[in-house]
Amino acid sequence: MYRVNNQQKYENNGIFVNAAGGTGKSFILNMLLDTVRSEGKIALAVASSGIAATVLNGGRTAHNMFKIPLMEYNEIRGCSVKKNSELAKLLEMTSIIVWDEIVMANKNTLTALDITLRDILGNERFMGGKVFVCAGDFRQILPVIRGGGKCDELEHCIKSSYMWRDITKLELTENVRLRKGDEKNITFARKLLELGSQKHGPLELEEGFGIQVKTREELVEKVYGDLEENFLHFLFLTTSNHITHK
Incomplete structure (x- = not known):
């Protein structure tokens, strides 16, 4: 919440919450979303799958929310968001983006969002300087690569992304x-x-x-x-x- 209210103080506002099943990840994310919204700010909630999106308050799939194009596993493109569009204006006003089940997403989908936000906001910081909270559990499904094997999955998961090094890592450890x-x-x-x-x-x-x-x-x-x-x-x-x- 300090980052939400003081975004300019951090070069990188990315946070990853490592949470195994039963540690209260959904509760934490929804509490964060509700707190930001209660202050009159905009919080976008997305997930890598439709089922996971239903658990978040106001959740949608990341591809639907950000118009992420369908790409080959090794392809990199920006999102289909035009400057001065309604979605671009919404992204400019957004205070925080929450992305659940990030572990199953191809790292290139995050790159697409990063490229798009930097371009729309005219800010070269990570995700255009927006607070970006993602969560997941590496015990679960990694990105599915068509015709690929374990090495391909590891190569295209978020840990292999250029942004992973600078993201703050947090962990939920108490299993209810x-x-x-x-x-x-x-x-x-x-x-x-x-x-x-x-x-x-x-x-x-x-x-x-x-x-x-x-x-x-x-x-x-x-x-x-x-x-x-x-x-x-x-x-x-x-x-x-x-x-x-x-």
């Missing part, structure tokens, strides 16, 4: 899921965290951990359920339990 609920849910949450933290040897899963399936069709049914009937209902998409909509 480990403090409440029954023992089965706590064990499940702990194992999920270990998936990205194990340094030596394979990760052992207890019998009965998660939902076991025997066929590909059963896997699709367990994960997606009645998706064909409910894909237009965001509550169905954003909750763990399948909800039947009339």
